[in-house]
Amino acid sequence: MLTLPLSLTSLSLPQIFPILQNPKVGNFSLETSKSNFKYLARTERGIEFETGNAFFRHESATGRDLGVLAASLYKQSNGTLRVLDAMCGCGIRSCRYLIEAKADFVLANDANDEQRRVVLGNLKKVERGFGDERRWAVSHFDANRILTECYLQRDFFDLIDIDSFGSDSMFLRSAMNALRLGGLLYLTSTDGYSSGGHRPFCSLAAYGAYVRPLPYSNEIGLRMLIGGAVREASILGYHVIPLFSYYSYHGPVFRVLVQVNRGKPREIRHYGFIAYCNNCGITRTFSWNELGRMNCSCKNLEESSPLSISGPLWTGPLHSTNCIKQMWSLAEQWGWIGNGAGLDLEKLLGRMLEESDPRLPPGYIKMDEMSSRAKMNSPSIGAMMSALHKEGYAATRSHISTNAIKTDCPMPMCIRIAKELQGALNVNHAN
Ligand SMILES: C[S@@+](CC[C@H](N)C(=O)[O-])C[C@H]1O[C@@H](n2cnc3c(N)ncnc32)[C@H](O)[C@@H]1O
Numbered sequence: 164m165l166t167l168p169l170s171l172t173s174l175s176l177p178q179i180f181p182i183l184q185n186p187k188v189g190n191f192s193l194e195t196s197k198s199n200f201k202y203l204a205r206t207e208r209g210i211e212f213e214t215g216n217a218f219f220r221h222e223s224a225t226g227r228d229l230g231v232l233a234a235s236l237y238k239q240s241n242g243t244l245r246v247l248d249a250m251c252g253c254g255i256r257s258c259r260y261l262i263e264a265k266a267d268f269v270l271a272n273d274a275n276d277e278q279r280r281v282v283l284g285n286l287k288k289v290e291r292g293f294g295d296e297r298r299w300a301v302s303h304f305d306a307n308r309i310l311t312e313c314y315l316q317r318d319f320f321d322l323i324d325i326d327s328f329g330s331d332s333m334f335l336r337s338a339m340n341a342l343r344l345g346g347l348l349y350l351t352s353t354d355g356y357s358s359g360g361h362r363p364f365c366s367l368a369a370y371g372a373y374v375r376p377l378p379y380s381n382e383i384g385l386r387m388l389i390g391g392a393v394r395e396a397s398i399l400g401y402h403v404i405p406l407f408s409y410y411s412y413h414g415p416v417f418r419v420l421v422q423v424n425r426g427k428p429r430e431i432r433h434y435g436f437i438a439y440c441n442n443c444g445i446t447r448t449f450s451w452n453e454l455g456r457m458n459c460s461c462k463n464l465e466e467s468s469p470l471s472i473s474g475p476l477w478t479g480p481l482h483s484t485n486c487i488k489q490m491w492s493l494a495e496q497w498g499w500i501g502n503g504a505g506l507d508l509e510k511l512l513g514r515m516l517e518e519s520d521p522r523l524p525p526g527y528i529k530m531d532e533m534s535s536r537a538k539m540n541s542p543s544i545g546a547m548m549s550a551l552h553k554e555g556y557a558a559t560r561s562h563i564s565t566n567a568i569k570t571d572c573p574m575p576m577c578i579r580i581a582k583e584l585q586g587a588l589n590v591n592h593a594n
C-alpha cells in the first residue's frame with residue numbers, strides 16, 4: 164500500500180498526479196486501481212528505485228548529490244572507495260554511491276529489516292559479484308553494532324554515511340573507529356531545537372556544546388555537529404577537516420562531511436566559543452584562554468554582560484574551498500549544473516564557495532536585524548555587499564538564510580555603511 168505524505172492524503176488522484184510528476188519533486192510511476200495504488204518506481208538522477216515503506220525524502224536529493232560528488236572525488240584521488248551506508252533506508256544512497264561514485268564496495272545497512280526486499284531490489288541494478296569482486300552487501304543491524312563489528316574485524320571504510328534522525332551522536336565514536344585514516348564521515352542532524360538554543364542540555368549531552376538562541380541558529384547547527392566530530396576525533400588522537408556543511412530547511416536537516424586524519428591537533432584551533440552581544444549585535448569568537456574575560460567593548464566591565472555565549476563549537480570555515488571547487492567542476496562535467504541545468508545545485512555550490520572564505524567569522528547579519536537596529540529601511544542586499552567590498556570587508560551571501568550577509572564587518576559598522584548608503588541614495592533621488 165502506498166503511504167502518502169500527510170499533506171497529500173486529502174487530495175484526489177487527479178490532484179496528486181501533477182504534484183508527483185513535478186520534476187522538482189521527483190518522478191514517480193503509479194499503479195492505480197479503484198481502491199488502492201502503490202509505487203512502481205521513482206527516479207533520482209536517472210536511477211530508478213522503489214521506496215516501499217522505508218523512510219524516504221525526495222528533498223534530501225541535494226544532500227545525496229553532495230555526498231556522491233565528494234565520494235567520486237575521493238575515489239579519483241585515492242583509487243579506492245568502500246562505503247558503509249549505516250542508515251540506508253530504501254538504499255537509494257547506496258545505489259548512487261555504487262553507480263555514480265563508482266564505489267568498489269557498499270555495505271547498505273538499516274536496522275529495519277522489513278525493507279530488506281526493497282533494498283535488495285534497488286541494489287540488484289548493480290551486479291553483486293563474488294569474493295573479492297563483491298560490490299555490495301545488505302545488513303540489518305543497529306548502526307553502532309555494524310560499525311563496531313567492522314572495526315573489530317579491521318574492515319575499514321573510506322566513507323561512512325550516517326543519515327540519522329535528531330541529534331544522534333552516539334555513532335560518532337564507532338564510525339571513526341571503522342573509518343580508514345583520511346576517510347570521510349558524512350554526518351546528519353535534524354535537531355533544530357538544539358541548534359536554536361531551546362535544548363541546551365540536549366546539545367551539551369550530544370555534542371558537548373551549550374547552545375543558546377542566536378540570530379544565526381541554523382549555522383550554529385552545522386557548527387555544533389562539526390564541533391562534536393572535533394571532540395570525538397581528538398579523544399581518539401585524530402583531527403577533522405570539514406569539507407562541506409549543508410543546511411536545508413526541509414526537516415530542518417544539518418549535514419556535514421568531514422575528513423578524519425591522524426594526529427591530535429597541536430593547538431586548539433577553530434574550536435571555541437561564539438558570543439553574540441544583544442546590546443550592539445556584534446558577534447565574536449573567544450578562545451579557551453579567554454574564558455572569564457569575555458566581554459563586548461560596547462559595555463563597561465562593571466555593567467552586566469549582554470553576551471549570549473555558546474560553545475564549544477567549530478568556529479572555522481564551514482567548507483574547504485578546494486573541495487567545493489572540485490565538486491563544482493565534477494557537477495559541471497556530469498551535466499548536473501551549467502547550461503541552465505541544476506540551477507539550485509549551482510546556486511548552492513556557488514554560495515558554499517563564497518562562504519569558504521577563511522576571513523569570514525561565524526554567523527551572518529540578517530538584513531532585517533540590521534534595519535531594525537538602525538531604525539530605517541535596509542538597502543538592497545546587493546548594494547550593501549558592494550559597499551562592504553568597497554570598504555575592504557569580506558562579504559558574501561549565506562546558503563542558509565536568503566536575506567542575510569556573511570561578513571567580517573561588525574554590526575555597528577554595517578549600520579553606519581547602510582546609513583551612508585541610504586543617505587547617498589536619498590541625495591541621488593532628491594537630485
Ligand atoms: C533518514 S532515514 C535514512 C534515509 C536514507 N539514508 C536516504 O537517503 O533515503 C534513517 C534510517 O535510519 C534507520 N535507523 C534508525 N535507527 C537506526 C539504528 N540505530 N541503526 C541503524 N539504522 C537505524 C531507520 O530505519 C531509517 O531507515
Ligand SMILES: [Zn+2]
Binds near residue numbers: 442459461
Ligand atoms: Zn556589544
